[in-house]
Amino acid sequence: MAKRPAKSPAPEADDPPAPIAAGPNVPELSVSELANALKRTVEDRFGHVRVRGEITNYRGPHSSGHVYFSLKDQNARLDAVIWKMTFLRLRVKPQEGLEVVATGKISTFPGKSSYQIVIETLEPAGAGALMALLDERRKRLAAEGLFDAERKKPLPFLPAVVGVVTSPTGAVIRDILHRLLDRFPRRVLVWPVRVQGETCAAEVAAAIEGFNALPPGGPIPRPDVLIVARGGGSLEDLFGFNEEIVVRAAAASAIPLVSAIGHETDTTLIDFAADLRAPTPTGAAEKCVPVRAELVEQTATLARRLASAERRLLDANRRHLLSLQRVLPAGTQLLLAPAQRADRAGERLRSALHRAIDGKRLALSRVSHVLARHSPQAELARASERLKGLHARLRQGLAARRSLAIREAESAHRRLDHAEQRLRSAFQRIIDEKRARAERLDQLRKTLGYEQVLARGFALVRDEGDALLRRSADVAPGARLTIQFADGKIGARAETGDAPPPPAPASKGRRPKGGSDGGQGSLF
Template sequence: MPPRQKTSPESDPASLSGNAPEISVTELAGAIKRTVEDRFGFVRVRGEISNYRGPHSSGHVYFCLKDAGARIDAVIWKGTFARLKTRPEEGLEVVATGKLTTFPGKSSYQIVIEALEPAGIGALMALLDERRKRLAAEGLFDEGRKRPLPFLPRTIGVVTSPTGAVIRDILHRLNDRFPRRVLLWPVRVQGESCAAEVAAAIEGFNRLGQDGPIPRPDVLIVARGGGSLEDLWGFNEEIVVRAAAASEIPVISAVGHETDTTLIDFAADLRAPTPTAAAEKAVPVRMELIEQNAVLSRRLAGAERRLLDALAARLSANSRLLGAPDKALAVPRQRRDFVLERLRAAIRSGLDKRRLRLSRAAHTLARHSPQAELARASERIKGLSTRLRQGLLARAAVARHEDAVLKGRLETAERRLKRAVAEFIREKRGGVAQLEQLRRSLGHDAVLARGFALIRDESGGVIDAAAKVRPGQEMTAQFFDGVVSVRAKEASSGEEKRPAPAKPRRRPPASPGGDQGSLF
């Protein structure tokens, strides 16, 4: 057997287990948490953002910071995230300032970030280039969506600081070139709130009504003086770029000096190298317009004179070709006089003919005047009246004789007709009496009076056989003096239904009163 090794009490876990106090997992995790927080406190960590997925549904942000050799979990609380000037993006190298702590639920440590900034100018340029490419892919920088500026705007909106030299330069340049109404929307042009204020100003100008108390600008100038990349960073924010791209009012970007470039320059409808240049691009030079107008007026007046001279020369040439107006109208005037003379002669001839016809008609009317015609008609009427009176007297005498003869004939015919009608009525009454006697002898009432009954079912139908009766069926029995309701009984057990012997009888003929049913 190999020799047993000797162990000291300090190196033997079994010997320590009996003396060390027991603690829970929670206590151990709390002790580690306090140790880490007391030892490190606030730290500044440089690394690359990884596994960034945007804010959680709770509003907190979770991601990792890594470098070539290690990684650490990071968290930004909801309230801190809203105040950050630089927002985390995947792959961005940043310097994070925060408090180191542990998360006992996962037995891991993490940094709670309070501030975040890009790691140097190189990181800012990389972030700017990545953002520019992403927004360009969305079409926000397309030349096709950019609109021309108005030639002479009535109102100009300026988005800049109210205390800087920029607004003074713009106003001074506008007064020199062409004074216009200017509306200033004061904003911060540097700092954490710069981007939000600039975007709100652009959107606020667009929300103004056309006929409201505050006139809506025809063009916007977003301006700021020069500065470092960090100073101009607010104009590289996505919110500002989207507001400029969505503006219905044309936007002139004048941020920084000529060598400075921001993302709003790509989204604006026009980029000016300086705020003064933006004012120059917004309005034309008033004196140049006046001079140009004078030149055009002189050219228009000269063109009018030349046109009138040309028209006068053409009129003179045409007048020579046409000849004298009197000569051209001499033949038509002579033709007119000849036509008028013929017309007067025709009118006189027509009047003479009509006068002759009128005199002849007057002579004819005199011979056939209405008074003479009326007198002759009256004489004819008197003669006809006399003849008519005589004819009527003779006709009345003949009519009286004929009436007497006809009256005698009518009285004879009336007596004969009365005798024939009385004889016909007596014959028909005898026939009716015979039919009534036959009906009474053949009708079912006489049969019922001899002790028979007429059986009907619930619906009024006649039951003419015992096989049609159901046990317990409700029926009615009609006797000669009334109707009685009856119910059929069930046959006794062992008792066989036997049909009653039928009496030979002659079926009576159908009575004139209709169907009388079957009798039992």
């Protein structure tokens, strides 16, 4: 029997592991192959796990829609990722510092040589964390004014249509219909939704917005009041009614909304945003409609009281009328004095009428006498005489005016002829004076012009640009010059030479011969 090999001594805890000799038979792996092998090993070993930790480094969804953050406890940290479609379905959204229980699978990310958890569901770690999340959300929405009492709308006294947002298969809708039927039958529209689960919040918010979108007087009647109802349940079961999308839809509802979520002790955030909170779904139905039997009885009581009040009022008025009848005198006695006053007024009226007729008759006779003196024929004859006299005066005036105009025209014509003669003579004098002055100026120009100087033997020297040269220093050797004499111009070229002797002093007022300012260089 072969002996078993002796066991080697166990290595110390601080000793490094013995290196493994890489033999020639060990296959070579690329980095990608090794990373993929590790990825498969980790995913096979850790399929689905539940990890509890605190969310850290959360900055909201990435531009791609995915969410990246970390889970940590007091000793370790784990990278986490939530894909876009999973994030949209999550009931509880990640928040910085929130302790959660994440369910998912462990995977690796070869690009960073790290491992991470791909989260599929997320829930707060315990009721305490969930309550803290709800309290933070409640304070934030209250700060926006969604729970203010000024936003609350009163419920209608007797709605024609009641809209109910609840599950169509639960006992809640039967309780509401039964209570409405007992109290006051009304038309009920039910918008079926899920009252728990991942899609609960989105369906409830869409139902509230859908009821508000119905047009008044449309084919589907628009409810006058809404009831959002659900039976009792745990905090997690009722969490859909704590979602922000449901609270905002309830606060924005133009239709008065009654919340009836859970039992009387259950409280959700939609209760704060609703216009009225009912302890139970049955209580919500009771708050929406009155009791028909009570209204009928109250109406009958009011009708009996109104009839009794009418009888009492008629009896009182009848007694008052009898008392007034006994105080008032008889009707014939009341009419005697007014009849006597009417007779006297009739007599005064007849006498006044006769006096008025006599006065009008006298005034008419005076007017007829005046009209006789001013008959139309007499007035026409007098007017004809006046017209004839005016016609004669007009003819005389026109004749005198015509003769005066003729005389004035002849006088104006004579003045115009005289003025024309004076103007012609003055114009001729001015022309003569201007011509004589021009001749004097031309003579002065000829006397003072340089042509007279050239005639005395002087000459003008110009360069190629026709600029006047005054000094010999301005003339460059070899420059082309133009010399102007009294009888014409000639061309010349400048040459270097000795400077000429200084000119002799000239008498005052006489310029030196050969130039205006100094001597010239040799020109030829």
